[in-house]
Amino acid sequence: MVVGAHAHGWWILLHLVLFVFWLGGDLGVFYSSRYVLKPDLAPAARAAALSVMSGLDLGPKVCLVLFLPSGVTLMALDPHGAELFGAPAFGWWQVTLVWIFALAWLAATVADHRTHGGFPWVRRADWAVRIALVAALAVVAGYTLLADRPFGVGTDPRWLGAKLALYTLAIACGLGIRVTLRPFGPAFDALLGGGSTPQVERALKRSVDGCLPYVFGIWAAVLGAAALGVFKPGADL
Numbered sequence: 001m002v003v004g005a006h007a008h009g010w011w012i013l014l015h016l017v018l019f020v021f022w023l024g025g026d027l028g029v030f031y032s033s034r035y036v037l038k039p040d041l042a043p044a045a046r047a048a049a050l051s052v053m054s055g056l057d058l059g060p061k062v063c064l065v066l067f068l069p070s071g072v073t074l075m076a077l078d079p080h081g082a083e084l085f086g087a088p089a090f091g092w093w094q095v096t097l098v099w100i101f102a103l104a105w106l107a108a109t110v111a112d113h114r115t116h117g118g119f120p121w122v123r124r125a126d127w128a129v130r131i132a133l134v135a136a137l138a139v140v141a142g143y144t145l146l147a148d149r150p151f152g153v154g155t156d157p158r159w160l161g162a163k164l165a166l167y168t169l170a171i172a173c174g175l176g177i178r179v180t181l182r183p184f185g186p187a188f189d190a191l192l193g194g195g196s197t198p199q200v201e202r203a204l205k206r207s208v209d210g211c212l213p214y215v216f217g218i219w220a221a222v223l224g225a226a227a228l229g230v231f232k233p234g235a236d237l
Contacts, residue, residue: 025059069102141165
């Protein structure tokens with residue numbers, strides 16, 4: 001029992017560390033982006049700021065991916081009777097499969113980040129995974145929020161459904177950022193090749209600042225999910 005309690009505590013700590021690095025890394029990305037947009041800086045200095053921004057951006061991407069298997073592991077350690085088709089919803093073989101899936105997704109995410117989309121099939125696979133997760137997790141979150149005893153759990157886990165919904169929102173916001181940033185690469189290449197012009201600066205600012213609603217959405221989702229995980233409002237534990 002003591003060993004089990006200690007294991008549960010370590011997994012909780014990992015989950016909290018992922019929250020911290022996710023939000024902290026995103027704040028660093030946001031701060032660096034302000035220097036990328038400064039027209040009074042030399043293109044080389046702005047390229048250096050972009051390099052810092054890109055390096056910092058890997059941390060939140062890793063945290064987003066690992067948040068899923070770490071959360072499933074916590075549910076397996078403290079299931080409260082959750083069942084699926086008459087068996088525990090999260091037995092250890094299911095947890096292992098989730099970790100295998102997450103590590104493969106993480107490998108694709110890191111490869112896509114480091115190659116800046118150099119392998120289009122990797123980017124397409126990562127995109128497809130995120131779309132599928134948004135759809136599937138939204139359904140599970142809605143069911144958990146609306147059902148009287150979701151998965152047979154009688155502890156009123158609506159907080160968990162809300163937390164899952166916020167995680168889904170964060171993934172969706174990340175997709176919105178990707179779409180909005182598509183004009184950024186060509187505009188920054190134009191900056192490096194021909195210097196600053198009003199057209200280039202407008203394109204850069206439009207693509208970066210256009211991401212701000214999604215960025216703020218991610219921050220709100222991460223903070224909200226953390227609060228729900230700590231306080232578990234309404235739970236009958």
